[in-house]
Amino acid sequence: MTLDPDQTGPIAIGGKAREWTATVVGAHRLREDLTVIRLIGEFVPFAAGQSVEVRTPQHPNMVRRLYPALPPSMDGKLEFHVRTVPGGWCSGSLVSDTRTGDEWRISNPAGWLAVDPEAPEVVMVADGVGLAPLRALLLDMSRREDPPRTTLFVGGRYPRDLYASDMLHLLTGELPWLTVLPVVLDDEDPVRADNWYEACRVDIGFRPEEMIPGSLDEVVGRFAPLVHHQVLVCGGAAAVHATVERLVATGTPPENIRYEGF
Incomplete structure (x- = not known):
């Protein structure tokens, strides 16, 4: 887009x-x-x-x-x-x-990011603040009588880039049909401090051992082909395009994928 x-x-x-x-x-x-x-x-x-x-x-x-x-x-x-x-x-x-x-x-x-009413399973891929519309969709899906089983990949360069880890951790406790998989390129934060991060740090969130190392496209590609899933991808243009290309190359039907990059 x-x-x-x-x-x-x-x-x-x-x-x-x-x-x-x-x-x-x-x-x-x-x-x-x-x-x-x-x-x-x-x-x-x-x-x-x-x-x-x-x-x-x-x-x-x-x-x-x-x-x-x-x-x-x-x-x-x-x-x-x-x-x-x-x-x-x-x-x-x-x-x-x-x-x-x-x-x-x-x-x-x-925009055209949406979850089909008849989707049997859903995979969402969020790069950075591409999480925003996917979170809106998750909350909207929670109003359904029988939401589809959903896996959400959230990606960042460093662990502290996963800015909503506390919210997502709590959300998985409320939504039994949701699984969240955090993905980081580097498993340690940079030496340079982020004072805003330090000021709002909380104990709730993803533990280091829960984080999957690698890029979003690499990690999501390991789960392909996603033949029976609806796939939604949102985030930075480079990460979105790389993820969509990897999914298609590993057998996910293009018609199963909706994406928006910015």
């Missing part, structure tokens, strides 16, 4: 431009390069797994496309996971400068 950071203009519904407003109620800096932003406002009619366009006070004339990490909520709750993109001044200011009380304008839900 290709996004144009200079695109402007709200969605037109029935020929009439439409935006929804939401107010930031919390901006939680979890890493030096990552913030979880929570908002409450008007109901936004998106589907779990989709992305939306946002305008913020920091860049009122610039549109950025983000993925809600919660399914649609009638009480207007929204959550976004924002990570600094190298060289990306817009994402950097969202991570460092978002404040409680900021008003966001939201428009144009789009």
Whole structure:
């Protein structure tokens, strides 16, 4: 999926431009390069797994496309996971400068990440903040009477990149049909400290022995072919493309795979 950071203009519904407003109620800096932003406002009619366009006070004339990490909520709750993109001044200011009380304008839900109602088993692959839409889908699936058995691979370069390990650990305890497999390229964090990580460190999460070493595409490829699974992949473009190519090369039917990279 290709996004144009200079695109402007709200969605037109029935020929009439439409935006929804939401107010930031919390901006939680979890890493030096990552913030979880929570908002409450008007109901936004998106589907779990989709992305939306946002305008913020920091860049009122610039549109950025983000993925809600919660399914649609009638009480207007929204959550976004924002990570600094190298060289990306817009994402950097969202991570460092978002404040409680900021008003966001939201428009144009789009995307095709979704879990088919008849999928017998599901595999999800999240690179970094690509976890956000997959988490929204997991919470949406939890409302079903009989959710499909689901395996979620979450990947990062270092263990501390797995920013939601505590949330995922708790989620597996609540959802017996969910298995989470953490994947890291390096099994030790870098020597350089991340003060934000140290400040919010908790004891709940993945133990070192639970983490699978390797890249996402390598590790997921070991489980292929995924002939009877629906596969959803989301994250950085390079990791997504490598994972999809590995899956197809190892026998997973392309029609079984949905993916979005950014």
